[in-house]
Amino acid sequence: MDLDHVVIWVDDPLKSVEFYVNVVGLRPVRAEEYRAGAAPFPSVRVTDRSIIDLTPRQDAPAVNAMTKTTSTAGFPVNHVCIAMSKQEYEELSARLEAHGVDTSSRRVVTYGARGNAPHAFYFRDPDDNVIEARYYDE
DSSP: OOOOOEEESSHHHHHHHIIIIEEEEHHHHHHHHTTSSSSSEEEEEETEEEEEEEEEGGGHHHHHHHHHHOTTOOOOOOOOEEEOOOHHHHHHHHHHHHOOOOOOEEEEEEEEEEEEEEEEEEEOOOOOOOEEEEOOOO
């Protein structure tokens, strides 16, 4: 098994795509289709096998209906963690700092899917979703 996607709620999906592409360094998925009205939301690619869906918050009632759940859509998750190489981690930290994004919440030795990571930090996207960045020793 593998993680396919995570849905986070955003107010302006294209603004969020811009942040995740230009600041975080992910690749856009279906952004142009969304802009043209041909896709319900855009995404950003984390790995070849996983994406983050940037779902418009105003679509929460439709998502509740689609999933046959009540009042579960539109709420933020606590955080999404993105693992990367140490070089990517340092480059991301520098890009976020250059864009004025707070990365002061830093941790040493945190546990995740691959065991202990030596360092991690947290930052917020434009919609206040919390993202954790980490790397593992190779």
